[in-house]
Amino acid sequence: MEPFLLQRSAGGGPPLSPSMAGAGAGQSFLSISVTDPVKLGSGVQAYISYRVSTKTNMQEYRGPEKIVIRRFSDFVWLHERLAERNKGIVIPPLPEKSAVEKFRFSAEFIEVRRRALDVFMNRIATHPQLHMSEDLKNFLQADEEAMERARSAEGSVFKKKPSDFMQMFKDVQMKVSDAVLGKDKPVEETDPEYEKLKHYVVDLEDHLAEAQRQSMKLVKRQRELGQVLSDFGKSVKLLGNCEGGSLGKAFADLGGCADQLSFKLQNKGLDLLLIFEEPLKEYVRTVQAIKVVMADRAQAYRQHRELTESSKLKELNLEKLKLLRPDKAGEVEAEVTEIKAQSDEAKLRYEEIVRLMEKEMVQFQEAKTRDLGLVLHDFACAQAQLASDTADAWRTLLPYLDNPHLGESTVPESG
Amino acid sequence: MMGSEEDDGRLYTSTDMMESLTLDSEPHPFLSNNSDYRNAMSGGGSFFSSSLQDSHPLAAKPVDTHRLGFQDSVRSSGSLREDLVEPPSYADAIFARDLSHTTTSVFSQTDSFSDVLTITVTNPQKIPESGASLAAGVTSSYVTYLINTHTNISSYQGTDFSVRRRFRDVVTLADRLAESFRGFFIPPRPDKNIVESQVMHKHEFIENRRAALEKYLGRLAAHPVLRRSDELRLFLKAEGKLPLLPTTDMASRMLDGAVNLPRQLFGEGSVILAPQEAMQPAKGGRDLVRLFKELKQSVTNDWGGTRPAIIEEDKEFLEKKEKLQDLEHHLSDASQQAEALVKAQQEVGEVMGELGLAFIKLAKYETEAGYTPVHAAEAKCVATAAVKASRFYRECNAQSVRHLDELHEYLGLMQALHTAFTDRSNALLTVQTFLSDVAANNMRIEKLEAASNKVFGGSKTQNRKISELKEAVKVTEEARDLAQKEYDCIKEHNRAELERFDEERRRDFTNMLRGFAHTQVGYAEKISNVWAKVAEDARGYAGRSTDATSSGLSSMPN
Numbered sequence: 004m005e006p007f008l009l010q011r012s013a014g015g016g017p018p019l020s021p022s023m024a025g026a027g028a029g030q031s032f033l034s035i036s037v038t039d040p041v042k043l044g045s046g047v048q049a050y051i052s053y054r055v056s057t058k059t060n061m062q063e064y065r066g067p068e069k070i071v072i073r074r075f076s077d078f079v080w081l082h083e084r085l086a087e088r089n090k091g092i093v094i095p096p097l098p099e100k101s102a103v104e105k106f107r108f109s110a111e112f113i114e115v116r117r118r119a120l121d122v123f124m125n126r127i128a129t130h131p132q133l134h135m136s137e138d139l140k141n142f143l144q145a146d147e148e149a150m151e152r153a154r155s156a157e158g159s160v161f162k163k164k165p166s167d168f169m170q171m172f173k174d175v176q177m178k179v180s181d182a183v184l185g186k187d188k189p190v191e192e193t194d195p196e197y198e199k200l201k202h203y204v205v206d207l208e209d210h211l212a213e214a215q216r217q218s219m220k221l222v223k224r225q226r227e228l229g230q231v232l233s234d235f236g237k238s239v240k241l242l243g244n245c246e247g248g249s250l251g252k253a254f255a256d257l258g259g260c261a262d263q264l265s266f267k268l269q270n271k272g273l274d275l276l277l278i279f280e281e282p283l284k285e286y287v288r289t290v291q292a293i294k295v296v297m298a299d300r301a302q303a304y305r306q307h308r309e310l311t312e313s314s315k316l317k318e319l320n321l322e323k324l325k326l327l328r329p330d331k332a333g334e335v336e337a338e339v340t341e342i343k344a345q346s347d348e349a350k351l352r353y354e355e356i357v358r359l360m361e362k363e364m365v366q367f368q369e370a371k372t373r374d375l376g377l378v379l380h381d382f383a384c385a386q387a388q389l390a391s392d393t394a395d396a397w398r399t400l401l402p403y404l405d406n407p408h409l410g411e412s413t414v415p416e417s418g
Numbered sequence: 419m420m421g422s423e424e425d426d427g428r429l430y431t432s433t434d435m436m437e438s439l440t441l442d443s444e445p446h447p448f449l450s451n452n453s454d455y456r457n458a459m460s461g462g463g464s465f466f467s468s469s470l471q472d473s474h475p476l477a478a479k480p481v482d483t484h485r486l487g488f489q490d491s492v493r494s495s496g497s498l499r500e501d502l503v504e505p506p507s508y509a510d511a512i513f514a515r516d517l518s519h520t521t522t523s524v525f526s527q528t529d530s531f532s533d534v535l536t537i538t539v540t541n542p543q544k545i546p547e548s549g550a551s552l553a554a555g556v557t558s559s560y561v562t563y564l565i566n567t568h569t570n571i572s573s574y575q576g577t578d579f580s581v582r583r584r585f586r587d588v589v590t591l592a593d594r595l596a597e598s599f600r601g602f603f604i605p606p607r608p609d610k611n612i613v614e615s616q617v618m619h620k621h622e623f624i625e626n627r628r629a630a631l632e633k634y635l636g637r638l639a640a641h642p643v644l645r646r647s648d649e650l651r652l653f654l655k656a657e658g659k660l661p662l663l664p665t666t667d668m669a670s671r672m673l674d675g676a677v678n679l680p681r682q683l684f685g686e687g688s689v690i691l692a693p694q695e696a697m698q699p700a701k702g703g704r705d706l707v708r709l710f711k712e713l714k715q716s717v718t719n720d721w722g723g724t725r726p727a728i729i730e731e732d733k734e735f736l737e738k739k740e741k742l743q744d745l746e747h748h749l750s751d752a753s754q755q756a757e758a759l760v761k762a763q764q765e766v767g768e769v770m771g772e773l774g775l776a777f778i779k780l781a782k783y784e785t786e787a788g789y790t791p792v793h794a795a796e797a798k799c800v801a802t803a804a805v806k807a808s809r810f811y812r813e814c815n816a817q818s819v820r821h822l823d824e825l826h827e828y829l830g831l832m833q834a835l836h837t838a839f840t841d842r843s844n845a846l847l848t849v850q851t852f853l854s855d856v857a858a859n860n861m862r863i864e865k866l867e868a869a870s871n872k873v874f875g876g877s878k879t880q881n882r883k884i885s886e887l888k889e890a891v892k893v894t895e896e897a898r899d900l901a902q903k904e905y906d907c908i909k910e911h912n913r914a915e916l917e918r919f920d921e922e923r924r925r926d927f928t929n930m931l932r933g934f935a936h937t938q939v940g941y942a943e944k945i946s947n948v949w950a951k952v953a954e955d956a957r958g959y960a961g962r963s964t965d966a967t968s969s970g971l972s973s974m975p976n
Contacts, residue, residue: 203787210780217773224766231762235755242748245741250924253931372793376956379777379793379800383953386807390946397938404932 033128034058035143037121040113050074051113053120057143063135069144075100077142078120080154084138085127090299090352091359092133093367095126096288111273115281122285132359190305200364201297208290215283222275225389229268236261249409256400264396271389278381282374293367296360303353310346317342535639536568537654539632542624543582560584561624563631567654573646579655585610587660588631591653594662595638598649600841600904601911603834603919605637642918708851715851732909738916739839746832753829756822760815767811774804796956803952807945814941821937824930828923835919842912845905852898859891 039054057069078097086094098119101112127133141153192198236258243254317339325332403409541564566580585608592607608630611623635654639645652661781797863884870880 199787206783206787210776210783214773214776214780217769217776220769221766221773224762224769228759228762228766231755231758235752235759238748238751238755242745242752245745245748246924246927248924250927253928257931257935376793376796379796380953380956383800383803383949383956386803387946387949387953390807390942390949394939394942394946397935397942400931400935401939404928404935409928409932 031134032058032060033134035121035124035128037117037124040117042113051116053117055124055143063140065144071143071145071150072147073142073150075116075120076154077150078123080150081138081142082123085133085136086295088136088138089133090303091296091356091363092130093289093292093296093363094133095123095130096285096292097123098288111276114273115276118277119281119285190308191301192304204290204293204297208287208294211283211287211290215280215287218280218283222272222280225275226269226272229265229272232261232265232268236265253400253404253409256403260396260400264393267392267396268389271385275382275385278385279378282378286371286375289367293363296356296363300353300356300360303349303356307346307349307353310342310349314339314342314346533571534569535571535645537632537635537639538566539628539635540564540566542628545584560586561627563628565635565654571646574651574655576655581653581655581657583653583660585627585631586664587653588634590660590662590664591649594649595644595647596837598647599644599911600845601838601908601915602641602643603831603838603915604644605634605641606830606833607634711855712847712851715854716847735909735912742832742835746829749825749829749832753822753825756825760819760822763811763815763818767808767815770804770811771808774801774808777801777804799952799955803948806948810941810945810948814937817937817941818934821930821934824926828926831919838912838915842905842908845901845908849898849901849905852894852901855894856891856898859887859894863887863891 034057036056037053038056040051041053042049043052044050052072052074055071055073057064057071059067079100082094082097085092098116127136127139133139142150145153238258239261240255240258243251243258245251246254317335321332321335321339324335542561543563544559545562547558547560562582562584564580565583566578567574568578570577588607589610592604595604608627611627638650644650649662777797778801781794781801784794784797866880866884866887870877870884
């Protein structure tokens with residue numbers, strides 16, 4: 004039985020927020036879907052490939068439709084490129100680069116990852132700026148060899164082992180938190196509104212992470228309950244065989260019921276994971292992506308300030324030099340002009356980031372409200388359904404059990 | 419009996435749900451981390467509201483949020499306690515009825531007997547032991563418990579009385595009952611715990627023991643034969659020191675036996691067996707000679723080719739015994755699985771509560787930060803539901819434990835069965851021993867008579883020997899007859915008890931299944947309703963159009 008959510012994200016539909024479809028994309032239409040995971044290779048070299056299908060009416064693309072095969076490291080490449088070239092924009096997060104679980108490649112893990120990649124692509128496709136990225140175009144259209152060349156040409160980033168990624172990732176997170184909170188360098192913005200925002204983001208991550216942890220535990224525990232119910236059902240049935248008679252049948256019925264419920268609970272496990280735990284995880288990652296933007300902003304600010312300072316300094320020196328050694332003044336004048344240009348550039352970069360970030364934060368909050376609203380609603384529905392199913396299952400026992408003559412040895416019952 | 423013909427439609431009132439919000443994340447007393455949940459299950463009391471007594475350190479915070487956020491359930495009072503008392507609902511009435519039924523069946527069996535015998539154990543007190551042999555710095559003391567009885571059984575000559583007893587007295591009572599009521603299914607007494615006095619006096623241990631004692635005495639009171647025994651009556655009523663023979667340990671018994679041994683071996687004094695002794699197994703007694711004889715007999719039975727004169731012919735009994743072994747095995751399994759089930763359900767309930775708290779904190783934080791109040795309200799809504807569901811899981815569990823505990827009860831009772839069957843085989847062994855004794859002596863008499871017939875008149879010693887042997891045979895034959903009677907008696911006890919056991923087991927298990935199923939249904943419904951309401955409300959927040967279908971799961975998003 005297909006969990007309903009798969010229908011939502013497969014086939015290029017918008018992942019969580021229906022209203023995001025085409026938002027900000029004007030008249031251009033770009034729809035991407037990630038499907039059909041296939042395990043390739045063997046042993047340690049094994050990896051999963053995904054089918055990435057694109058439908059578009061954008062002129063920049065070679066045709067209205069295109070299908071390519073991509074693997075996880077390709078998505079990582081895309082993410083890196085987008086992050087490099089779009090400072091100030093919150094790049095949608097990738098699912099975890101799990102070094103360990105990868106080797107197990109359970110069906111569930113693959114499905115969770117596929118879905119997360121689908122969400123990733125759709126967030127990019129519906130972003131007003133990102134959907135126009137050259138890198139995205141290449142990713143969606145290049146053949147496999149070209150993709151591989153692009154990947155390996157990316158310097159040392161891809162020569163690293165997965166464990167290094169984890170470490171890098173962790174390092175970045177720590178540095179980012181520090182940088183964001185201004186613990187690293189003394190030069191930082193003093194805008195109180197921005198200060199507030201920084202703290203909000205850091206705290207929000209903690210709260211979301213806690214909610215996500217509990218949801219993960221809940222999923223796990225409900226599944227465990229399913230398992231235990233199955234064992235309980237079996238032992239109760241055996242006890243019923245022992246007892247025989249009408250009581251034996253009662254036991255057998257109870258055991259059967261427990262069995263049924265167990266099956267249901269374990270099935271719902273994946274559903275709950277997809278509709279509840281994963282979206283929360285994605286939001287935690289998104290908040291982490293915001294922190295990356297904040298770190299970029301802090302860095303841009305520092306550069307801007309440093310260059311401004313040194314530019315001023317150099318100008319002062321130039322004035323002095325003009326008085327003392329007018330012949331040397333010419334060279335230095337060129338330097339000064341250059342520095343000034345750089346300083347202006349840095350200022351523009353910084354201001355661009357500030358401008359973009361403002362829009363991004365608004366987008367983020369709107370999306371968060373929508374998405375979390377849906378997630379919570381789905382969760383409530385799922386729990387209601389589960390409890391209702393549970394009640395129905397146990398209720399089937401009642402007519403037989405409520406018979407007041409049950410358990411009397413004079414009532415023979417042949418099952 | 420629990421006839422539940424009621425319609426499940428109005429199983430709760432929705433205002434009840436919203437009215438109370440409790441956040442006891444503290445584990446229910448019966449479901450502590452101590453995996454021995456059975457210990458905790460002794461004793462009565464109403465569980466229904468007891469889970470509300472504890473308050474979690476974080477409880478205050480969320481209730482504040484609750485007050486801030488919800489306009490429809492504004493509270494004027496600040497007390498947390500008030501929030502926790504939920505007006506009884508229809509479902510509660512059903513559950514409470516289940517509870518009282520179970521409680522009664524453990525203690526006074528008023529529905530099975532016309533007369534009443536209710537026993538409670540209260541008021542444990544430490545009594546310092548006055549003894550010379552105390553090491554410096556170590557105060558030895560023991561604990562006494564107040565045993566309170568209420569009865570209208572005439573032989574008790576009184577309606578309410580209380581005495582103080584210590585655990586040693588309970589052991590004595592159990593041992594005397596075991597001696598006097600061979601063949602009956604005597605409920606097993608609480609375990610002795612050979613631990614240091616430090617642990618002995620810890621409050622939890624004493625409380626557990628008190629509860630266990632109460633349960634044990636209740637079971638005795640529920641037994642149709644034992645409740646009228648002198649031993650129990652003396653235990654419950656006699657003031658001061660318990661007027662029952664204390665159980666002496668093996669060593670002193672052997673010692674006593676050793677004293678008599680020379681006399682027996684050298685034939686001084688006849689083998690006069692007091693009737694009571696014939697009725698007791700040799701093993702626990704002081705008669706070493708008899709002990710050895712029975713041992714020899716049992717070896718003969720096991721290894722010898724000769725069939726003993728009376729064998730256990732009751733095929734029906736043997737079949738039944740096998741079936742019971744089967745039952746015990748499966749009972750043990752089921753009891754273990756039941757414990758695992760309860761634990762797993764408990765964990766789900768716990769994490770549900772934690773999840774609720776996490777969402778409440780998230781919502782609170784967002785609201786305070788001034789961002790997106792809309793989904794914050796919804797988060798609070800869902801969180802509240804989660805916390806409520808968590809409470810329901812816990813309550814459901816507490817009740818399930820009560821029901822499923824029946825499995826463990828009967829598992830414990832199996833031990834009583836083993837003892838009763840052992841009584842039977844011991845009695846049989848005694849009979850067989852006397853039989854072979856008689857047979858052996860008769861053979862000797864024959865030989866001697868044959869020999870003395872050869873010699874005319876026979877020697878004086880021979881004739882004396884013969885008459886002595888004839889005397890011994892007569893005595894042994896009397897003992898044999900007594901033992902045979904005893905054996906037959908025990909057989910009958912076994913049979914009657916088995917019948918009672920079957921009947922009561924069927925009844926109790928039926929009630930257990932019924933109660934368990936009702937509990938599961940009732941609480942699942944409650945939980946489902948809580949979530950359904952939230953889902954309904956949340957639909958507006960989620961910006962979804964109202965579906966005709968009840969569950970959001972079946973709707974396709976636009």
